[in-house]
Amino acid sequence: MKKVLILxxxxxxxxxxxxxxxxxxxxxxxxxxxxxxxxxxxxxLKQSFPNxxxxxxxxxxxxxxxxxxxxxxxxxxxxxxxxxxxxxxHTVVATSNLPVAIKNxxxxxxxxxxxxxxxxxxxxxxxxxxxxxxxxxxxLVYEIRFDxxxxxxxxxxxxxxxxxxxxxxxxxxxxxxxxxxxxxxxxVFVSAFAEKNGTMIKEYFVNFTLNGxxxxxEFDANGNIESKTGKDDHDGDNNYKSAILQTAxxxxxxxxxxxxxxxxxxxxxxxxxxxxxxxxxxxxxxHDGLAHxxEFDANGNIESKxxxxxxxxxxxxxxxxxxxxxxxxxxxxVFVSAFKEMKGAVLKKYEVNITQNGIAYHxxxxxxxxxxxx
Numbered sequence: 001m002k003k004v005l006i007l008x009x010x011x012x013x014x015x016x017x018x019x020x021x022x023x024x025x026x027x028x029x030x031x032x033x034x035x036x037x038x039x040x041x042x043x044x045l046k047q048s049f050p051n052x053x054x055x056x057x058x059x060x061x062x063x064x065x066x067x068x069x070x071x072x073x074x075x076x077x078x079x080x081x082x083x084x085x086x087x088x089x090h091t092v093v094a095t096s097n098l099p100v101a102i103k104n105x106x107x108x109x110x111x112x113x114x115x116x117x118x119x120x121x122x123x124x125x126x127x128x129x130x131x132x133x134x135x136x137x138x139x140l141v142y143e144i145r146f147d148x149x150x151x152x153x154x155x156x157x158x159x160x161x162x163x164x165x166x167x168x169x170x171x172x173x174x175x176x177x178x179x180x181x182x183x184x185x186x187x188v189f190v191s192a193f194a195e196k197n198g199t200m201i202k203e204y205f206v207n208f209t210l211n212g213x214x215x216x217x218e219f220d221a222n223g224n225i226e227s228k229t230g231k232d233d234h235d236g237d238n239n240y241k242s243a244i245l246q247t248a249x250x251x252x253x254x255x256x257x258x259x260x261x262x263x264x265x266x267x268x269x270x271x272x273x274x275x276x277x278x279x280x281x282x283x284x285x286x287h288d289g290l291a292h293x294x295e296f297d298a299n300g301n302i303e304s305k306x307x308x309x310x311x312x313x314x315x316x317x318x319x320x321x322x323x324x325x326x327x328x329x330x331x332x333x334v335f336v337s338a339f340k341e342m343k344g345a346v347l348k349k350y351e352v353n354i355t356q357n358g359i360a361y362h363x364x365x366x367x368x369x370x371x372x373x374x
Contacts, residue, residue, distance in 0.1 A: 095115045110135070114136045205217075253300045264292075
């Protein structure tokens with residue numbers, strides 16, 4: 001199984017441990033940075049919550065402190081800048097009451113995390129509008145905010161105060177939008193994040209798909225391209241692959257395809273680069289009902305062929321064993337494509353391409369629908 005990482009917020013994994021606790025246990029207390037709040041922060045808490053009692057402070061980032069306290073018989077949390085400006089406040093909730101989407105997000109991205117405390121934010125009508133979860137992982141405190149449905153909004157850690165904010169496509173700088181349109185015509189936007197330190201934007205991360213291939217781009221604060229990751233991410237030689245348009249192929253490659261695969265149907269193309277130097281092209285297409293993959297060198301000379309006796313099939317044509325496996329192991333997955341491979345009259349293999357939470361997966365099964373490990 002191959003996967004494509006297009007979200008740079010954590011270590012991807014498939015399991016986790018959680019703790020349904022409203023306060024850190026004794027072990028965690030020794031790791032957490034219990035802080036003495038500056039007078040300006042204490043005054044801000046008293047002004048916002050005059051009835052606050054049993055207050056304790058935690059350093060949640062280099063520039064922020066969080067107060068845990070009781071007010072009007074309710075356990076609450078409030079986060080302040082070190083200058084005394086309140087950033088937000090939440091009512092403490094049991095982790096068992098968090099939306100499933102939040103638990104799944106943490107399980108997927110932060111294996112081994114231990115929840116310290118969690119809170120919900122409500123409007124004047126007591127309707128929940130968001131959540132915050134503070135947890136410990138490898139000795140580092142993380143604070144993540146989610147919307148009311150459990151969708152990721154931002155991340156902050158205690159080490160540098162950087163925050164990753166989810167942003168909509170319309171909020172991307174014009175230079176980034178123009179770059180995407182010019183270089184990835186027909187791309188499908190997946191997600192974007194702005195990394196900020198205080199009010200200063202440091203970087204943008206944009207995740208998208210093109211012709212079923214997942215890619216991620218990093219831009220600086222001015223919208224200039226910094227780095228790319230495509231289907232195979234980065235290898236040991238600092239090479240990367242990214243999707244390009246069919247029209248961007250060298251003429252020698254286009255001519256080869258036209259001469260040798262008359263009537264072929266283009267699927268996707270990846271270009272492998274080291275810095276700005278093109279190393280290789282990988283072209284995927286269908287011809288006479290079969291899937292093909294060809295590799296060309298930087299000059300457009302054919303290097304290798306992967307002509308399989310494959311036929312594209314619909315999701316509904318997959319065996320129930322495969323559908324059940326995907327449902328059990330890739331909750332909420334989005335089907336992209338599937339192929340069955342024959343050897344003579346014998347069904348040898350199924351190849352299924354899906355995405356889940358912005359990550360593209362290629363999953364193989366044998367002819368009986370049993371998952372094949374890499």
